[in-house]
Amino acid sequence: MNKNTVLIIDDDVELTQLIEQYLSTNGYQVFAYHNGKHINEHIDLHQPDVIVLDLMLPDIDGLTICKNIRSSFNGAIVMLTALGDDIDEVTGLEVGADDYLAKPVKPRVLLAHLRAQIRRQTKIQQVTQESCIFCFEGKIKLDAGNRTVLNGNENVSLSSAEFDLLWLLAKQVGHIVKRETLHEKIFRLPYDGIDRSIDLRISRIRKKLGDDSKVPAIIKTVRNVGYQLAT
Structure with a gap:
């Protein structure tokens, strides 16, 4: 059985490592990057089922990335933010995010959301x-x-x-x-x-x-x- 693939784009190295380890333990194939460079190349290379995308990155904001990749990426996009502001959630959903979680996010909570998104993707194939x-x-x-x-x-x-x-x-x-x-x-x-x-x-x-x-x-x-x- 093929593992579901998760691509994480987040500049918080410590949190990323924690999430990567937790998801890997639970049967996911995880690839992590700490900036928004070459995002399309990463998608083409890893063919992720879900992208976990931080709102605030050092070189480009997550909203811009989400907007740029949404037309060509058919998988789920889960956005993370530390701001906790409703306007960011609204904007994130409008540019194509499928889910939205506030940081610091507990790995088990993220896992539950990833599973929900992957079940939705499976349903899409049936539809x-x-x-x-x-x-x-x-x-x-x-x-x-x-x-x-x-x-x-x-x-x-x-x-x-x-x-x-x-x-x-x-x-x-x-x-x-x-x-x-x-x-x-x-x-x-x-x-x-x-x-x-x-x-x-x-x-x-x-x-x-x-x-x-x-x-x-x-x-x-x-x-x-x-x-x-x-x-």
């Missing part, structure tokens, strides 16, 4: 066997095989996590999907009632689809319940 789904009076087409979204004749560029979320809504088009259900299916972790990751992703998807954020017609909000994709 590719499913057919296309049309919604919003046939104007929007989701193709699971190619993981593409068309809004009319225009291609909509979604991150991996954004596509997964929209696909979950599409599979129950016309029906209300609870927020906690979406959270648990996307992250494979229980919903704590506070986390805003699903809401942030919905907001980002609406923007990319051209949906009115104040009076949305494509993805409707059902107050205190969840979301509904229009048929």
Whole structure:
């Protein structure tokens, strides 16, 4: 059985070594670098399943790296930050991060998140066997095989996590999907009632689809319940 591969980009040498040792002990193949140089070469060389990316690096910030690689890297990106500021989480999710953890992160907590992301990636492979789904009076087409979204004749560029979320809504088009259900299916972790990751992703998807954020017609909000994709 092939080991899952994790690429760590973090300038905290001590923390990186601790995480690398812990993940290796738990069956992962880990490669660690302490700056953002040659990131595309590292990805091509190691073909990681997940990238763990520090927000603050000595030569380039993690948000810029995430934005630059998101269009070509289909695996999960987990961002780390010591700032603990909501605006960074929002920005990180908007440029394509799949998950977000505050430093100092405990190795076992990171491991749980990595496992959740890898389970999600496995689910993606199963989804590719499913057919296309049309919604919003046939104007929007989701193709699971190619993981593409068309809004009319225009291609909509979604991150991996954004596509997964929209696909979950599409599979129950016309029906209300609870927020906690979406959270648990996307992250494979229980919903704590506070986390805003699903809401942030919905907001980002609406923007990319051209949906009115104040009076949305494509993805409707059902107050205190969840979301509904229009048929």
